[in-house]
């Protein structure tokens with residue numbers, strides 16, 4: 001089921017990274033512009049999800065495979081994470097893009113899973129405090145105008161004895177790949193509203209979250225986190 005919250009989808013300021021220039025500093029995109037860009041990409045992302053799974057599936061499985069109870073998937077997109085969540089998990093997915101949510105709905109059907117999907121801004125979640133046993137999110141903080149606000153929202157809605165799990169991307173450890181990412185970062189941001197070289201560890205640290213485990217893979221591009229809410 002897909003629904004829209006009653007609260008306004010508000011605009012937040014651009015986030016500056018400590019290393020490198022934030023491509024959003026040229027012209028920060030609003031939540032509405034990012035939503036419009038994902039309306040355009042929803043079909044493409046759905047069709048090429050198998051490539052994403054090939055590259056990131058093992059990281060998602062390791063980070064998300066043991067969560068339990070009521071699980072919130074923040075910026076669930078086309079629902080790529082769903083297959084990596086245990087079948088016992090009670091899935092709630094939110095995303096800003098109705099087009100991405102429509103694909104996520106199909107994903108639930110294809111997987112034969114139940115779940116509730118809602119259109120919502122990750123930076124201003126319409127859930128009460130301590131609502132979820134686990135909050136998961138993948139490849140998402142790079143697209144939030146204010147990723148620190150979104151991470152603090154994830155912590156707010158997670159139970160104190162719950163867990164927050166992230167699979168994020170950033171600048172590669174491999175020089176030529178990193179240089180290519182830097183070279184393309186403005187164009188990539190303009191196209192997809194994604195900060196390709198944002199360093200996820202910096203953003204998580206800036207949000208003041210308590211990381212209990214973090215790992216890096218895929219030539220340094222993928223960083224995953226287990227976070228304990230305070």
Ligand SMILES: C[S@@+](CC[C@H](N)C(=O)[O-])C[C@H]1O[C@@H](n2cnc3c(N)ncnc32)[C@H](O)[C@@H]1O
Pocket residue numbers: 031034035038074075076077078079080081094095096097100120121122123137138139140143144145
């Ligand atoms: C790169 S996709 C990742 C989707 C999915 N988590 C995955 O791993 O495939 C980023 C997603 O973030 C969503 N998004 C961007 N800004 C958002 C916001 N402020 N609130 C909620 N979702 C947002 C986009 O609509 C898109 O579905």
